[in-house]
Amino acid sequence: MKNVSMFDMGFKPETFDLIWAEGSIYIIGFQKGLKVWKPFLNRGGYLVCSEVSWLHENPSETIKSCWNQGHPE
Secondary structure, three states: OOOOOOOOOOOOOOOEEEEEEOOOHHHOOHHHHHHHHHHHEEEEEEEEEOOOOOOOOOOOHHHHHHHHHHOOO
């Protein structure tokens, strides 16, 4: 096990068959995470991630404001 920053992981290309990022890709940014982590996957490898999504079409301004503080992207 290694404890590294997801901004600078330092792994060689095609190191992993699977990258599992449950509820964490938002830290680096969803699109950036996909772009930065893809080279670490072996050919035919998988990236599994989750991203929080709104389940309500019109959340209140209070809720949106609170959410945007922690998840600006």
